[in-house]
Amino acid sequence: xxxxxxxxxxxxxxxxxxxxxxxxxxxxxxxxxxxxxxxxxxxxxxxxxxxxxxxxxxxxxxxxxxxxxxxxxxxxxxxxxxxxxxxxxxxxxxxxxxxxxxxxxxxx
Amino acid sequence: xxxxxxxxxxxxxxxxxxxxxxxxxxxxxxxxxxxxxxxxxxxxxxxxxxxxxxxxxxxxxxxxxxxxxxxxxxxxxxxxxxxxxxxxxxxxxxxxxxxxxxxxxxxxxxxxxxxxxxx
Numbered sequence: 001x002x003x004x005x006x007x008x009x010x011x012x013x014x015x016x017x018x019x020x021x022x023x024x025x026x027x028x029x030x031x032x033x034x035x036x037x038x039x040x041x042x043x044x045x046x047x048x049x050x051x052x053x054x055x056x057x058x059x060x061x062x063x064x065x066x067x068x069x070x071x072x073x074x075x076x077x078x079x080x081x082x083x084x085x086x087x088x089x090x091x092x093x094x095x096x097x098x099x100x101x102x103x104x105x106x107x108x
Numbered sequence: 109x110x111x112x113x114x115x116x117x118x119x120x121x122x123x124x125x126x127x128x129x130x131x132x133x134x135x136x137x138x139x140x141x142x143x144x145x146x147x148x149x150x151x152x153x154x155x156x157x158x159x160x161x162x163x164x165x166x167x168x169x170x171x172x173x174x175x176x177x178x179x180x181x182x183x184x185x186x187x188x189x190x191x192x193x194x195x196x197x198x199x200x201x202x203x204x205x206x207x208x209x210x211x212x213x214x215x216x217x218x219x220x221x222x223x224x225x226x227x
Contacts, residue, residue, distance in 0.1 A: 100150035
């Protein structure tokens with residue numbers, strides 16, 4: 001079967017660094033994506049990793065290890081506006097399988 | 109900017125009614141998707157379509173059907189609404205493949221969602 005696991009909740013303080021892990025089990029793997037969703041909003045794309053290694057986009061970085069079926073999202077210099085849910089998703093030819101999401105709470 | 113619109117933000121229907129949720133995208137994307145989102149369960153794929161008049165079942169298609177008569181429009185139909193279909197429904201679209209020389213990211217663009225309540 002196909003499954004993704006990520007923590008349900010993470011709490012950190014403003015200015016800190018937080019890592020959200022994602023392990024997956026799937027066939028037909030093309031890449032690992034991350035989406036952010038604020039309460040009441042639509043998910044928005046953050047990053048995509050098709051190859052092993054680290055991809056950096058501003059304060060956010062995403063890592064993939066295909067051999068370990070594992071990835072993470074790293075958020076640096078946390079801001080209050082980063083409080084949201086973060087979903088990892090594995091992509092196949094046409095479609096995604098989404099994880100259940102990690103709720104990040106940023107404390108002042 | 110890609111724009112995905114959904115016909116309603118909030119909808120209240122009665123058990124047994126036939127419900128239509130409409131989704132329109134303006135970026136000429138081949139792929140379109142319908143998800144439902146419930147607390148603790150994440151986004152679950154109901155149906156997707158990779159071309160006009162083509163459709164594929166997702167993980168939870170029971171009780172739903174879809175229609176894609178035009179490339180830009182993807183409709184979700186609840187044939188006979190039930191209370192367990194009360195949920196947030198999200199539509200999304202994506203390119204089939206990247207443009208020449210560009211690795212596809214399969215990025216999905218989501219609509220604002222329709223919160224459906226079935227009473």
